[in-house]
Amino acid sequence: MRLMKFGLYLAALSAFGLPALAQPNPRLEAKARKIHERVFTVDTHADTPMNLGKPGFDLARDNAPTDYKLDFPKMKRGGLDAVFWAVYMGQGPRTPEGNAAAKQEALTIFAAIHAALKAHPNEMALATTPEEAQRIRKSGRRAIFIGIENGYPVGRDLSLLQEYYTLGARYMTLSHGNNNDLCDSSTDPNGPEHQGLSALGEQAVAEMNRLGMMVDISHTSDSTFYDVLRLSKAPVIASHSAARALSNVPRNLSDDMLRALALHGGVIQLNLYSPYVKTPPANPARAAAVQTFNAKWNVKNFLNVYSLPQPQQAQALADMGKLDKQFPVPLATVQDAANQIDHIVRVAGINHVGIGGDFDGGTELNGLNDVGEYPNLTLELVRRGYSRPDIEKIWSGNLFRVMQAVERAKEKQNKATL
Ligand SMILES: [Zn+2]
Structure with missing residues (x-):
């Protein structure tokens, strides 16, 4: 198994024409370790809830990293203080029955997350604000935030947003891979349907602003993205997206979108899914099979x-x-991930990038196989000259600024309606 992995690694290095591996530099490595230990680290997207019910999976154990990318030992090893777990749902039929089933499924996933929190009170606790997350870290535990991936479980009943907020959800990704009743997705096989947000989607954005739930534009179409920026009274996030300039998939953000997101005060949390990080080398046989x-x-x-x-x-x-x-x-590398960060910083600025790895949702990179290897990313950033304040912004500062802005926009709106 190990040999095969190493073989893949070598294949990836040669196929991607990477420079030779960086020379060991103990001083730099010690500096990176220290920075990584001290800064608050948060990853805004992991699909770990899908594993919670699986026989054999145990959060408290170091599960096989080939199958499971996030558990407590890996979070500890990776110096990962907080993670957003996704209440994820694929898009199903948009009928009253389909919507009711989606709501039930969402409630079941929320219940599984809360049961896991209850079962591990010494290891983790629910966080809904940056302050809570900091307190949880001080108590020696890991903070678990919740985000909903796909507006499908809202169906056509926006009052459910309040219910999910009460259960701990602090962002909702408006769509997954297909259009829904709220908006167009970037990857629907039939193309756009609402030309961005639907009328209901516009109301959903307003309701999320009112509740203080972040609007997440990952997965949505370009026109949905621009509609959201036009309407949202608070900055928005892309919880797990990368830059199109380095991998031209509809699911990634163009440079124009990166600039617009930054102008609006938002943040893109870098998705580390290999094909989104770097365009894979051309492979006609695979393309034909696909x-x-x-x-x-x-x-x-x-x-x-x-x-x-x-x-x-x-x-x-x-x-x-x-x-x-x-x-x-061939897998992209931790250096390719840092290239994404370099690019986003050049286009959008250091105040508008973070990490949303998408682990347990298909992510693994050479040098960053699971969350336990997150220190390698910090090391690569230190090698490239990023300062500790910059690295702090990337690992949590930018996201927490957005969370606080969302809270302020909520208070302002609530005052105005009193
Ligand atoms: Zn996703």
């Missing part, structure tokens, strides 16, 4: 697979697993 796959399952993008009903979804995922084994994509 085309056959897409035709078989009638999808345009692999994210659309998650909107297929069961059991087709499971079969399609199994097909995709075989395809990945037959035509593997």
Whole structure:
């Protein structure tokens, strides 16, 4: 297993034409370790809740990193103080029955998260504000924030936003891979439907502003993104997105979008999913296999697979697993992730980038296989000359500034309506 991994690593290095590995530099490494230990670190997107019910998975144990990318030992090893767990849902039928089922599913995931928190009171606690997260760290525990990925569980009933907020949700990603009743997604096989936010989506943004829930534009279409910026009274986030300039997928943000997000005071939390971090090298055989796959399952993008009903979804995922084994994509590296940060800093500025790794949602990089290896990212930033205050902004300062701005916008609005 190890040998195979190392072989992949070498293959990735040669395929990507990377410079030779950095020479060991104990002084720099000690400096990076110290910075990483001292700054508050938060990752705004992990799909760990999907693992909570799996037989054999134990948060308190160092689970096999090939299957599980986040547990307490890995958070500890990786110096990760806080993480947003996603209440994630693929897009299903937009019918009263579908919406009711989505709501039930969301409530079940919230319950699983709260049960996990209750089962591990000495290791973690729920955080809903930056201040709470800092207090939890001081008590020697890890802070767990909650975000909802996909507006589907809201259906057409915006009062549910209040219910999810009460359960701890502090952001909602408006869509996943397909359009929903709130907005267009960046990857719907049928293209745009509302030309951005729907009328209901506009009301949802206003309600999220009123509640103090961050609006998350990851996964949404470009026109949804610009609609949100036009309407939101508070800065917004991309909880797990990367820059299109380095990997041209619809799900990433263009330079113009990065600049607009920054002007609006928001933050892009870098998604570390390898194909989003760096365009994989051309592979015609894989491209042909993907085309056959897409035709078989009638999808345009692999994210659309998650909107297929069961059991087709499971079969399609199994097909995709075989395809990945037959035509593997060399993994991008921790250096490629730092290239993304460099690019976003150049375009949007140091005050508008953070980390939203998407671990347990398909992410692994060479040099950053799971959250336990997060210190490698800080080391790479130190090597590139980022100062401690810069690194602090990237690891939490920028996100926490947005959370506080969202809270201030809420208070201002509530005062105005009194
Ligand atoms: Zn996602």
